[in-house]
Amino acid sequence: MESCLVRSFLSISPESHFSLQNLPFGIFRSDEKQEPRPGVAIGEYVLDLRVVAEAGLFSGPLLSGSDCFKQISLNSFMALGRPAWKEARNTIQRLLSEDEPTLQNNYSLRKKALVPMSEVKLELPAVIGDYSDFFSSKDHVMTCGTIYRGEDYRIPPNWLYLPIAYHGRSSSIVVSGTDIIRPWGQTGPPNSTSPPEFKPSNRVDFELEMAMFVGPGNDLGTRVSIHDAADHIFGLVLMNDWSARDIQKWESSPLGPFLGKSFGTTISPWIVTLEALEPFICEAPVQDPAPPPYLEELGRKTYDIPLQVSIFPEGAKAASVVCQSNFKYLYWTLSQQLAHHTVNGCNLKPGDLLASGTISGPILGSNGSMLELSWNGQKDLKLANGDSRKFLEDNDDVIITASCQGDGFVVGFGTCSGKVFPARYGKAL
Amino acid sequence: MESCLVRSFLSISPESHFSLQNLPFGIFRSDEKQEPRPGVAIGEYVLDLRVVAEAGLFSGPLLSGSDCFKQISLNSFMALGRPAWKEARNTIQRLLSEDEPTLQNNYSLRKKALVPMSEVKLELPAVIGDYSDFFSSKDHVMTCGTIYRGEDYRIPPNWLYLPIAYHGRSSSIVVSGTDIIRPWGQTGPPNSTSPPEFKPSNRVDFELEMAMFVGPGNDLGTRVSIHDAADHIFGLVLMNDWSARDIQKWESSPLGPFLGKSFGTTISPWIVTLEALEPFICEAPVQDPAPPPYLEELGRKTYDIPLQVSIFPEGAKAASVVCQSNFKYLYWTLSQQLAHHTVNGCNLKPGDLLASGTISGPILGSNGSMLELSWNGQKDLKLANGDSRKFLEDNDDVIITASCQGDGFVVGFGTCSGKVFPARYGKAL
Numbered sequence: 001m002e003s004c005l006v007r008s009f010l011s012i013s014p015e016s017h018f019s020l021q022n023l024p025f026g027i028f029r030s031d032e033k034q035e036p037r038p039g040v041a042i043g044e045y046v047l048d049l050r051v052v053a054e055a056g057l058f059s060g061p062l063l064s065g066s067d068c069f070k071q072i073s074l075n076s077f078m079a080l081g082r083p084a085w086k087e088a089r090n091t092i093q094r095l096l097s098e099d100e101p102t103l104q105n106n107y108s109l110r111k112k113a114l115v116p117m118s119e120v121k122l123e124l125p126a127v128i129g130d131y132s133d134f135f136s137s138k139d140h141v142m143t144c145g146t147i148y149r150g151e152d153y154r155i156p157p158n159w160l161y162l163p164i165a166y167h168g169r170s171s172s173i174v175v176s177g178t179d180i181i182r183p184w185g186q187t188g189p190p191n192s193t194s195p196p197e198f199k200p201s202n203r204v205d206f207e208l209e210m211a212m213f214v215g216p217g218n219d220l221g222t223r224v225s226i227h228d229a230a231d232h233i234f235g236l237v238l239m240n241d242w243s244a245r246d247i248q249k250w251e252s253s254p255l256g257p258f259l260g261k262s263f264g265t266t267i268s269p270w271i272v273t274l275e276a277l278e279p280f281i282c283e284a285p286v287q288d289p290a291p292p293p294y295l296e297e298l299g300r301k302t303y304d305i306p307l308q309v310s311i312f313p314e315g316a317k318a319a320s321v322v323c324q325s326n327f328k329y330l331y332w333t334l335s336q337q338l339a340h341h342t343v344n345g346c347n348l349k350p351g352d353l354l355a356s357g358t359i360s361g362p363i364l365g366s367n368g369s370m371l372e373l374s375w376n377g378q379k380d381l382k383l384a385n386g387d388s389r390k391f392l393e394d395n396d397d398v399i400i401t402a403s404c405q406g407d408g409f410v411v412g413f414g415t416c417s418g419k420v421f422p423a424r425y426g427k428a429l
Numbered sequence: 430m431e432s433c434l435v436r437s438f439l440s441i442s443p444e445s446h447f448s449l450q451n452l453p454f455g456i457f458r459s460d461e462k463q464e465p466r467p468g469v470a471i472g473e474y475v476l477d478l479r480v481v482a483e484a485g486l487f488s489g490p491l492l493s494g495s496d497c498f499k500q501i502s503l504n505s506f507m508a509l510g511r512p513a514w515k516e517a518r519n520t521i522q523r524l525l526s527e528d529e530p531t532l533q534n535n536y537s538l539r540k541k542a543l544v545p546m547s548e549v550k551l552e553l554p555a556v557i558g559d560y561s562d563f564f565s566s567k568d569h570v571m572t573c574g575t576i577y578r579g580e581d582y583r584i585p586p587n588w589l590y591l592p593i594a595y596h597g598r599s600s601s602i603v604v605s606g607t608d609i610i611r612p613w614g615q616t617g618p619p620n621s622t623s624p625p626e627f628k629p630s631n632r633v634d635f636e637l638e639m640a641m642f643v644g645p646g647n648d649l650g651t652r653v654s655i656h657d658a659a660d661h662i663f664g665l666v667l668m669n670d671w672s673a674r675d676i677q678k679w680e681s682s683p684l685g686p687f688l689g690k691s692f693g694t695t696i697s698p699w700i701v702t703l704e705a706l707e708p709f710i711c712e713a714p715v716q717d718p719a720p721p722p723y724l725e726e727l728g729r730k731t732y733d734i735p736l737q738v739s740i741f742p743e744g745a746k747a748a749s750v751v752c753q754s755n756f757k758y759l760y761w762t763l764s765q766q767l768a769h770h771t772v773n774g775c776n777l778k779p780g781d782l783l784a785s786g787t788i789s790g791p792i793l794g795s796n797g798s799m800l801e802l803s804w805n806g807q808k809d810l811k812l813a814n815g816d817s818r819k820f821l822e823d824n825d826d827v828i829i830t831a832s833c834q835g836d837g838f839v840v841g842f843g844t845c846s847g848k849v850f851p852a853r854y855g856k857a858l
Contacts, residue, residue, distance in 0.1 A: 129558070130600050135684060158679055161625050162615050165816055166684040166692075167596035169561050171776045172649055181650040183773035186591050186721065196590050198721045220693065220852060221610040247773065250587055255564060255595035256685025262596075262775040264649065292615065292627045344612035344676065345853070346691040422838045424650060424774070 006088045009104040010114075012043035017403050017412020019043075021279075023092055024270035024413075026076055026137035028120040036072040039115075040092055041270050041414070046120050051113040057102065058094060060087040074126045074271070078215045078351035085215070085234065089275055092176050103156055122269035124175050125237075126213060131168040131265070132341060133209075133241060133355045136287075136332040140360040143367060144360050147376045150335045158221070160289055163332035163340050165357075168241075169262035173353070174270050176238075176414070179421040180204075182394065183263035185247035200423035201244035201260075203377065204392045208400055210370030211355035213271055219345040221379055226297055229335035230274065232348065236398045238268040238307075239355050245371055245391070259391035267353075267402070268416035269335065276411050280304045280404045284333050296342055302326045302370050305413075308356040308401045309360060313387055314395035320383040324326075325368050327402075357372050394422040410416040413422070434837050437525045439543075440535040441472035446832050447840020449473075449513065450708075452521055453664070453699035454503055457770045465501040465552050469521055469670035470843070475549050476521065480542040486524060486531065488508055489516040502556045503700070506665075507644045507648050507663045510780035514644070514663065518704055551606050551698035553644060554666075555780035560597040560694070561770060562638075562670060564588075567714075569789040573690075575804045577787075589718060592761035592769050595787075597670075599689035602782070605667075605843070608850040609633075611823065614676035629852035630673035633754050635819045636738060637738050637797030637829055638668040639756055640784035641763055642700055649776040655726055658764035661777065662698040667736075667829045667845035668784050670694065674800055674820070686789040696782075697829070697845035705840050709733045709833045711793040713762050724765050733757050734842075736831045738787060738797065742816055743824035749812040754797050756831075758790040823851040 006102055008020045018024065018041040028039045028046050039046040052058065053069040062084040068077040071383050076083070095103045135141065138155070145153035158164065174180075186196045216223050216233040224232055241261065248260025284300040305327035310319035332340075337354055358368040367373045370391050373381050380388035392398065397419040403412030437449045447453065447470040455821070457468045457475050469477040481487065482498040491513040497506040506513070514666035524532045532539050564570065569675040572630065574582035587593065603609075610632055615625045644663040648651050653661055670690065677689025739748035761769075766783055787797040796802045799820050802810050811815035826848040832841030 006766060052691075059729060069484075130598055132687075156682060158615075158617075158625070158682070162680060164680065164684055165687055166831075167598055167687065169559055169596055170599075171778050171781070174649065181774050184652075185773045186586075194719065196587070196721070197721060219810075220603070221850075223613075223854070244773070250685075250686075251593065252687070253585060253587070254681075254685070255471060255593055256681075258596065259770075259773040259775060260595055263773045289624065292625070294627060341688075342690040342693045344673070345610050346598060347601050352600070421650075425524045425652070 006093065007044065007098045009098045010045065010096065014341070015410060016043050017414050019411065020093060020096055021406060022272060022276045022344050022408045022411040023089055024126065024272045024276065026202045026270045027073060027123040027125045027138050030115055030120055031277040032408050038069050038074055038077065041117065043264055044117050045324055046117055048115055048371060049109065052095065055109055058088065058091055060091060062087045069201050073351070074209065075351040077286060078126065078213060080128050081216045082231050083117070083422065085273060086275060089273065092352060099419045105387065106400065108128045118325045118395040124173065125269060125271050128170045128173055128351055128353045129141050129146050129349045129354045131173060131355070132165050133357060134163050134165040134332065134337050135169045135357040136330045136337065137358055137360045139329065139330045139362055140358040140368060140372070143372045147371065163337045165341070166256045168265065172174055172262050173364045174266060176266055176416045176418065178266065178418055180242050180264040180418045181421045182423040182424060183247065183258050185244060185246050186250055187246040188250040192308050196250060201246050203245035204420055205243045205245050205360040206392065207241040207243055208307060208323060209241050209324060209355045209358060211239045211267060211353050212236055212237050212356065213351040214348045217349040218342055218347055221345040222372065223345060224339055224342045226229050226295060226339035229338040232338055233274055233334055235271040235273040237271055238402055240398060240400055240418060241355060242266065242267040242414055243295050266416055266418040270414050272411060272413055280411065282328055285331055287331065295340060297335060300330050302330065302333050305404055307400065310397060310399045311389065313382060313383060313385060313393070317382060319399055322373060322381060323365060323368055325361045325366040327359060329359060330356055341379055377424040392420050394420055404415060433471045435522065437471065437528045437584050438527045439472050439474065439525065441736060444839060445472050446839055446843050447703055448838040448840065449522060449525055450835060450838045451705045452518055452588060452841040453701045453705065454554065455552045456502060456552040457547055459544055462594050465504065465706055465735055467498050467500070467503055469496050469717055470546065473546050474543040475546055476525065477544055481524065484538055485821045487517065487520055489520060491516045495724050501821060502780070504780040505555050507555065507642060508603070508836065510645045514702060515704060518702065522845045531832060535685065543803045544745060551604055553602065553699050554698060557599045557780055557782045557806040558778045558786070560782040561594050562786060563592050563594040563761065563766050564786040565592055565759045566787055566789045567760045567767065568758065568791055569787040569797065572789060572801045576800065591719060592766045597686045597694065600695045605695055605845045605847065607695060607847060609671050609693040609695065609847045610850045611852040612673050613852060613854060614673060614675065614688050616675040617679040625679060630676050631724055631820065632674035633673045633849055634674050634799045635738065635821065635827045636670040636672055636787040637736060637752060637754060638784045638787060640668045640696060640782050641665055643777045643781040643783065644776040644779060647771055647776055650774040652774060653771045655724060655764050655768035658767040660704055661767055662704040662763055666700055667697040667831055667842050669695040669827060669829055669847060670784060671847055695845055697842050699840055699843050701840060706732050706837050709840065714760055716760065720765070724769060726762065726764060730741055731738050731757050731759065731761065731858070732763050734831050734833055736829065739820065740812060741826040741828060742812060742822070747812040747813060748828055749845050751802060751810060752794060752797055753790050754790045754795040756788060757783055796827070823849055825849050
């Protein structure tokens with residue numbers, strides 16, 4: 001279908017992230033009083049799926065009797081699985097296409113169903129029960145290892161055999177556009193005879209990540225085979241896993257990161273489905289050594305998604321691009337991450353979020369964090385306005401974006417942005 | 430009031446964990462078809478709070494207009510805060526007391542409101558958004574450190590300054606009585622030239638813990654002062670944080686425990702409130718060095734709660750007590766844990782669970798895990814039936830219990846039990 005390009009009756013810019021080939025899902029409301037509702041981004045509009053459902057236009061066998069688009073989150077829709085997602089996508093693509101009169105020629109329905117994006121407030125797309133964060137970029141692992149442990153550093157012995165991850169904090173996940181307040185915390189003693197310090201972090205960092213939303217879950221005690229894993233993945237968002245490096249360093253041994261991460265994690269509002277990403281499938285990196293059988297894939301596929309991070313300092317005329325990376329650099333694939341997560345019988349639930357970890361690449365400028373870009377604060381990163389940065393400063397806006405250029409259309413993720421707000425408390429207590 | 434002991438019109442054994450002075454909250458249903466509902470344990474009965482509320486008996490200013498007891502979880506009630514919890518407790522204590530005719534003399538209401546505990550199924554008491562697990566026992570830290578790193582081991586430098594914790598997995602928290610399936614997983618290479626193994630864990634362990642349920646939360650970006658922390662704590666449950674030591678050891682560096690924990694975490698169904706635990710307040714251990722000011726308490730109080738762990742092997746005549754410990758051994762208090770958790774601005778939500786970490790003590794037999802009791806599998810732990818254990822075997826039932834002996838009454842936690850079910854998959858894939 002994509003080769004004989006279907007066009008919409010709406011006027012959509014060729015550069016728009018939200019083409020008729022994308023159709024990402026999210027949750028929005030038109031005003032503060034309106035109940036949040038599912039929508040799909042299309043050009044400069046949001047298609048209100050509640051209105052479409054109430055008009056009886058989801059008439060396929062899987063969705064006609066469902067109330068999933070009357071919910072205030074996408075969890076119910078996510079739980080339905082890929083056949084229902086495909087049915088929804090096909091219906092929406094047809095309704096918005098130039099040959100289809102249903103919406104196009106019904107002025108009152110069209111006005112009700114298509115809300116200008118400039119008028120909506122976007123919310124978190126799902127109630128996120130659990131959030132896990134992987135550590136799947138080999139370049140990130142090697143660079144951080146060298147920074148912290150020296151040039152003789154080798155990849156941890158377990159890293160090549162399993163996609164390492166840790167449990168993250170769900171409650172502090174926020175949607176793009178939310179200010180991130182510089183956290184206070186304990187940092188290591190400045191010298192061997194001092195106690196630790198307690199102060200606002202001065203090493204606030206971004207982490208360029210992507211994250212998958214889980215669709216159908218699995219029961220506790222069962223596992224998802226790597227061959228079925230893709231059917232449990234609803235789609236992808238951009239993520240900035242904000243990190244306070246000084247807090248993280250002092251607290252992390254022996255149980256891992258905690259308060260250095262849980263002051264905020266930003267995701268983009270629109271979930272791009274695996275269907276929309278199909279034209280951008282590419283080969284995943286060869287794995288040597290071969291992973292254990294439960295992580296062996298028949299075809300190693302991933303997605304070619306160019307990623308970009310910019311910093312927009314307060315008062316600057318423009319943002320400065322500080323990183324250009326790609327999702328395809330990740331060593332462990334989405335299916336490997338999900339299969340590994342459940343191999344012990346851990347249950348996933350619809351709406352759970354599994355993030356990639358920082359996505360760094362092998363080429364210059366593809367490091368997905370300030371920790372790497374400034375070599376742990378040892379060198380300055382120059383910005384376009386003449387400023388330089390080792391870590392983030394107050395009122396820096398960090399903007400992550402990603403778009404895939406198809407043959408005559410774009411599948412984009414919009415933006416995942418957040419501004420570093422100054423520390424809130426004037427003193428220690 | 431406790432000194433002039435109020436008695437119930439119900440016949441309650443003096444040894445019952447669920448005295449009129451306890452009144453722990455939980456969620457239950459009488460049969461599979463009934464919607465789960467809030468209840469309070471009293472002797473051999475569960476008081477159905479939905480029935481009590483529908484009869485208009487919560488007539489105090491904070492609860493008379495509330496629908497919190499019509500919910501299927503306790504989250505709404507938890508969110509109301511201590512004044513509402515006290516109002517509920519006073520109302521329930523009065524309704525169940527021997528001098529009060531309302532329930533006692535209304536046969537039909539009494540029959541409807543008091544359900545024999547033998548006839549109910551207990552559920553998780555709350556929807557747990559996030560679960561964090563602390564590491565607050567100094568004896569546990571020292572013993573594990575010595576086992577893993579040798580006798581020269583010293584407490585990690587950060588441990589004495591902050592209550593270390595990690596994010597746990599919420600989805601796999603289950604209520605007492607749920608079987609725990611022995612997990613499969615990667616374990617470290619048996620020798621330096623081998624790849625890792627993939628097999629059912631043969632080092633499944635229990636961890637004796639207690640956990641607090643959060644009441645009112647805090648907004649992202651704000652912190653809860655240590656002086657206000659207690660008002661955010663609804664109550665305590667027992668916890669068994671099941672651990673697969675071989676999986677955990679291989680995966681945990683550098684980001685902490687993951688699949689070695691997320692195959693199951695068991696909690697006791699009844700939440701004992703801080704009000705019920707007031708008679709058991711005692712002094713918390715002296716802290717040296719003094720913690721940073723945000724963790725300094727005006728009075729260092731904790732609770733004297735004797736804890737016991739037993740293993741009941743299949744076919745044995747009786748359970749063997751393998752550990753006797755006490756909540757009061759913990760170095761970091763509940764208030765310190767909660768204040769630390771929010772000091773970076775991390776938001777807690779009603780129903781979040783914060784666990785203590787393994788509660789080991791300074792005396793013989795007070796080690797709260799098999800890892801410690803068997804010295805990492807190097808010595809046998811003898812059971813009463815002649816068996817011995819290094820770690821848990823299939824069909825071992827692990828039973829944690831706790832009760833506080835008051836002056837003429839008991840405040841108990843019931844049990845937190847789970848049986849190790851054999852690994853489910855016959856082969857690796």
